[in-house]
Amino acid sequence: MDHTRTLFFTGKGGVGKTSLSCATGLALAEAGKRVLIVSTDPASNLDEVLGTPLGQTPCAIAGAPGLFALNIDPEAAAHDYKERMVAPYRGILPAAAIASMEEQFSGACTVEIAAFDEFAKLLGDPAATLGFDHVIFDTAPTGHTLRLLTLPSAWTDFIASSTGGASCLGPLAGLEKQKALYAATVAQLSDPATTTIVLVARAEVSALREAERTRHELQDLGVRNLRLALNGVFAAGQTGDDVALAMEGRGRDAVAEMPAGLSLLPRDQFPFLPRGTVGLDSLQSLFRPAPAFVPSPEPFAPGRLPAGLVPLLDDLEAAGHGVIMTMGKGGVGKTTMAAALAVALAARGHKVVLSTTDPAAHLAATMAGEASNLCVARIDPEAEVARYRDEVLAKAGASLDESGRAMLEEDLRSPCTEEIAVFRAFARTVEGGKDGFVVLDTAPTGHTILLLDAAEAYHREVLRTQADMPDAVRNLLPRLRDPSFTRILIVTLAEATPVHEAERLAQDLGRAGITPYAWVINQSLLASGTAHPLLAQRGRYEMAFIRKVSDELAPRTALVPWQADVPVGKTGLLRLVR
Amino acid sequence: MTKLEIYDPAMCCSTGVCGPEVDPVLVTFAADLKWVAEQGVAVHRYNLGQEPQAFAANPAVVKEMEAGMDRLPIIAVDGHIVSTGVHLSRDQLAAKLGLAAGGKPTASCCSPKSGCC
Missing domain, CATH: 3.40.50.300 (P-loop containing nucleotide triphosphate hydrolases)
Structure with a gap:
């Protein structure tokens, strides 16, 4: 090359x-x-x-x-920048003004x-x-x-x-x-x-x-x-x-x-x-061409590993209803976890709505009709964004000239926009959590929650309009903060970067006053029971990350083994919760 | 030259698309300010998140914010505060500035059924 x-x-x-x-x-x-x-x-x-x-x-x-x-x-750079901007005004501007300034510098855009x-x-x-x-x-x-x-x-x-x-x-x-x-x-x-x-x-x-x-x-x-x-x-x-x-x-x-x-x-x-x-x-x-692999000679005893999903499921079930959200970066399996918990709760006789943004949607398709008290709703982020985008351009685009319109369209392509559009869609679903279980494979970031919170206050108190805020969104914000109603599960993998990213998600939720209920470590080779020398070695490497999550980061932890069979369909998903 | 100053709350985006609902008021307001500027008014718009120095330098604005953040946006003409808590419509701006109303009619500051206008 x-x-x-x-x-x-x-x-x-x-x-x-x-x-x-x-x-x-x-x-x-x-x-x-x-x-x-x-x-x-x-x-x-x-x-x-x-x-x-x-x-x-x-x-x-x-x-x-x-x-x-x-x-x-870049987060440190963004933080330094925020401090440079905000610090001179502490004590000069009211505390509420300082807080609202700080939130503006906490989004993904600033870091980007x-x-x-x-x-x-x-x-x-x-x-x-x-x-x-x-x-x-x-x-x-x-x-x-x-x-x-x-x-x-x-x-x-x-x-x-x-x-x-x-x-x-x-x-x-x-x-x-x-x-x-x-x-x-x-x-x-x-x-x-x-x-x-x-x-x-x-x-x-x-x-x-x-x-x-x-x-x-x-x-x-x-x-x-x-x-x-x-x-x-x-x-x-x-x-x-x-x-x-x-x-x-x-x-x-x-x-x-x-x-x-x-x-x-x-x-x-x-x-x-x-x-x-x-x-x-x-x-x-x-x-370089790999030399013949030599497994570590020293014996390995992992010690006590976190339990699987069953005790977590028992505790979630005890509440009788509410919202369960799985959260994590792409590829960690948050859709699979959400689906497994939904199927298991339904199998135990509860009324469950599973709402997924899984773009493949094969998961939803394979489960439809398999459990009568499980209803699968799909949120398509692309469709939601397109709908939101059309709505904005129809409402607001007409009064703009060409450059203003280009600007608005680019604003609509920001990561925030997708998050807001999806948030609106699942706000509608969460209403159902009063009567049964609602399981969602996506959750808003702390930044979004704070922005929406500010927006709600803004609309309610400043503009005094009732029409602009959908009821579902209005009710959602207090519900997300209620630990007896909403339980957030952070899904991660036992590797350096996914754990670090999950830690940042948790910190971001913390800013919005939300503590995750539990962490789920997915696709663990250590827990898979593999005897393949390379994979078993990799399993040992996971230990430090499993310890970090269960000892330092998570209020409670579930460890889910890597699955030889792709966990789809009712049977496949129930295997995860056994 | 008449001077129009707008002190906005800290907003993620001036177009308002980051809110839970599109706020056409914000988009229209930006267009209205452009129209006002074309009428020969010097327009200055400050976002608390980006230009806090403009807020801090104006004791009357700080005093309003101490009374409540819902006083934002604050609109001042030649240094005198003429409204708090609303983005005025084009006609309202024209009236405050002593301009002949004209051009494209714009949305009022709030939804018709709320009755606040």
Whole structure:
């Protein structure tokens, strides 16, 4: 593979962006190049992976001549920015004003733009990376950010007048100074001579779907120099182990059925590593033929593991009714968990509504008609967003000129909009929680809840209109905060990045005054009983994360084994709750 | 030149699409301000989340906020507060500014059945 000077690795959390960035950097350094690795991922464990404490300036990596790295936390950058903006007004403006200002800087948009700001500083300023042959980023700006920054009205409206402007750019001051720098950065991203974007995915349907979405978005923006990196490709070898054979087969199927656009990209493949990718030795093994695997000689006793889903189900059932929400990043199995709990509650004779946003919806389809007291409702995020978008444009778009309309349309593509649109849809479903159980595979973030809360107060007290706030939404907000009515289950995997992301979800809910009821650790190889040496080794690696969740993070924890048979249909789902 | 100042609450987005319901008032209001500016009025719009210095620098505005955050948005003409708690319609703005009403009619500040206008 011939490398451009700048490389971006992008993909959803936990697919191995940091690992592949480091492995690529290390391989280039070993070939005699001077390489800088930059992490702007708030969940980054770059320090740990490279075995060197890092800061905000390039730091030489011990044991790898020519390799340097630096770590930028965009959340810290966003936080610093918030402090700079808010602190001077403490004691001057009323406390309520300070609180409402702070909430504006707590959304995903602020962090996203803060991250882009960091890219721009390094990419747009040649002096910043002078002397390096390659600069590798373990994250990439999202399509939403890039589109916003290329909209002329995003800049002119925001800067020139104070009557409009893009929501997501709002949190950055001194924008005018940044404009040229940002424009140069966006231009460089689409220059194939200097920049490659590597889409990182696992051999899993959801990760490949996400990679395809990103590919499509970037291609529309004129970014064409893309590669696909398939990480964690597992080969079972000669074995009779059910778990190993099922895992190999599932990966093979996912790759065989990958979206056409993705399959045409140049592709690199990296093997499954049983001990994670911490340390230079492990990183090297990503690029070298694997030596024969030698299992750890020391005996392993996991100690007491958290229980499965049954005790959790018993406690949920005892309430007799209410709302159960599973929450987590994509690919951790929150839909499966929601469906399993719904089917099990229905099997115990309760009236249950399962509301899912699962885009495949196969889960819902396979269960319909199998249990008479279970009703499956599907929320289609795309349809909800489209409906919301049409509604907004019909109500509000008519009075706008072309640039104003473009601005509004881009606001409607922000991650907040999807969350709001979905939130409205399931607010309708939650009404049913008074009489029976309602199980949802999605939950609003703390940021959304606080925004809606503020919006409700705003509408009620300021505009004094009754019509604008749907009743379902009005009732939902207090219900979400009522621990005897709503129980939030955080779903995660026993791996570094998913646990870190789940921790951040929980913190965000905390800001809205909501404590998760329990955490569910899904797809555990340790709990699967596999005897395959590679997978068993990987199971041991999970132990530290299981401990962290059950001892430090969760009020209660359920551990769910990796399933050799895909858990769909009533029978498959009930197997999870046994 | 007449000066119109608007002190908005901290809003995620000026178009209001981040709220639980689209607020056409916000979108229309932005268009109305553009019209007002075209009539030769100097328009300054401040968002608490983005330009707090404008709020802090105006003691009358701080005093209103201390009485309650529901006083936002505050609208001032030549430094005098002319309304609190509502985004005025184009006709109302025109009246406060002594302009001849004109152009496209706009939505009033609230839904017709609430009876607050």
